[in-house]
Amino acid sequence: MGSERRPRIKENGGGRPKRYNNAPLTYEFRLQAIRFFEASQMQKTLERFYPDTQGKSRDIKCKLIYLWVKNKAKIERGGSVHTTRAMRKLRKAGTATVLSQETELQLVEWITDYRAEVSPVSAVLLYIKALKFAEVIDISSSDFTASWTWRLGFLKRHGLRFRARTRQGQNSREESAQAVEDLNDKRKEEMHRLGVDVVHNANQTPACFEHARKLTPSIVLKTNPSNIPEMRKQNCEHRYGFGKHLWKEIRRLQDECKMQTYGNKTGWWNAGLSVVWLDYNFNDRIHPDCLVLLLWDDFSSHWTDEVKAHAKTLKAHLFKVPGGHTSVCQPVDIAETLD
Structure with missing residues (x-):
């Protein structure tokens, strides 16, 4: 006789649903709150950005806004730039596993030599070559993935760019x-x-x-x-x-x-x-x-x-x-x- 499992009373297994109370907010939201607070006062700021908070939660949000004001310089850097204002955390360049500067220069030299032969370098080719360079210096593909964000940063750091592919195609000898x-x-x-x-x-x-x-x-x-x-x-x-x-x-x-x-x-x-x-x-x-x-x-x-x-x-x-x-x-x- 097989064992029977006890039937679930609730769909989520009885666990409490996630409330996301401590989810970090974007730099754009924090900068808006700071500017609104500087132009008015704390009570109006809380009513504007946290209208449903009361009691202890309201005090916590008040302290949070004061902390944002203290770090205003950093929040302004993140919230005023289009590329970072939707982010919730900022990391310095090089925080993740990346190629060393020496390895990147070797990759740039390879691109230059490849283009000298009038051969185009595509994003896929750069991706494959970057993984090979990482393998040479004992960085596994799980630690360094040569993601599209890394490729964009690599091109920007070294002043490189990909040319758009033409739409003309290949013509026959008769044409x-x-x-x-x-x-x-x-x-x-x-x-x-x-x-x-x-x-x-x-x-x-x-x-x-x-x-x-x-x-x-x-x-x-x-x-x-x-x-x-x-x-x-x-x-x-x-x-x-x-x-x-x-x-x-x-x-x-x-x-x-x-x-x-x-x-x-x-x-x-x-x-x-x-x-x-x-x-x-x-x-x-x-x-x-x-x-x-x-x-x-x-x-x-x-x-x-x-x-x-x-x-x-x-x-x-x-x-x-x-x-x-x-x-x-x-x-x-x-x-x-x-x-």
Whole structure:
């Protein structure tokens, strides 16, 4: 005869339901209570934020608000920032199990070398590689999980970012060949229509180089802008975004390598650099009144209203290469003359 269990009288097994009386509140709630208390008095603050408390519970909430006022500086730091105001506890960086600074620098070096081969680094790839680096230094995957919050912090600490994946997809050889043929036909028609006899090809590779025969190549480097507005303006106007001390070294390397060097916070080509590049290559040409045709790929910073208007003042007609076909429509950097 099997043993029978005693039937439950209550659904929760007879235990008391959780009341969550000591649940911590968000920093945004604490900061609101502090500001309301400073603008009025304690009784009104209790009525506003704890209307249902009485007796001993009311005294406890009163002491709690006084404690918040005492720690006002910390609560203001947490409650006034969008990323932390919904938090209930703040932890210093490095409280959890994380990679050491030396290991993170090795991971940054790996990303740099990987990108130097024109290979993109995705969030999944960073996740897998971070776990491998942790395994090398005897940190188990249960202690260090390379969570998305760690990845965001890692990218922010080292000034890195992931590029958005394009939606163009992969084109077949037949589509690429047809794109080249169509581009050549349209280019010749445009040259005859405008009366242009010179075409420049400016091709931007994934390494952020701008090339064209008889035009100086250029590269974009990452540099922090000056915190002083006047100095930042001078750096952009006279030193291509670099500080006056760093510019001495950049200028020497620029002359040695015969390459224009630009700098900005992201290390990425933008509309402002497109305007500077057009000025450098077309503003002082031998025949400034003669219209030229410039082949440019479908990069967003090449086709802003500011860039198109500036190219028009330089008598440089921009001709767009269809998206997804840059590798076949601009295989080499040429300066072509129409027969």
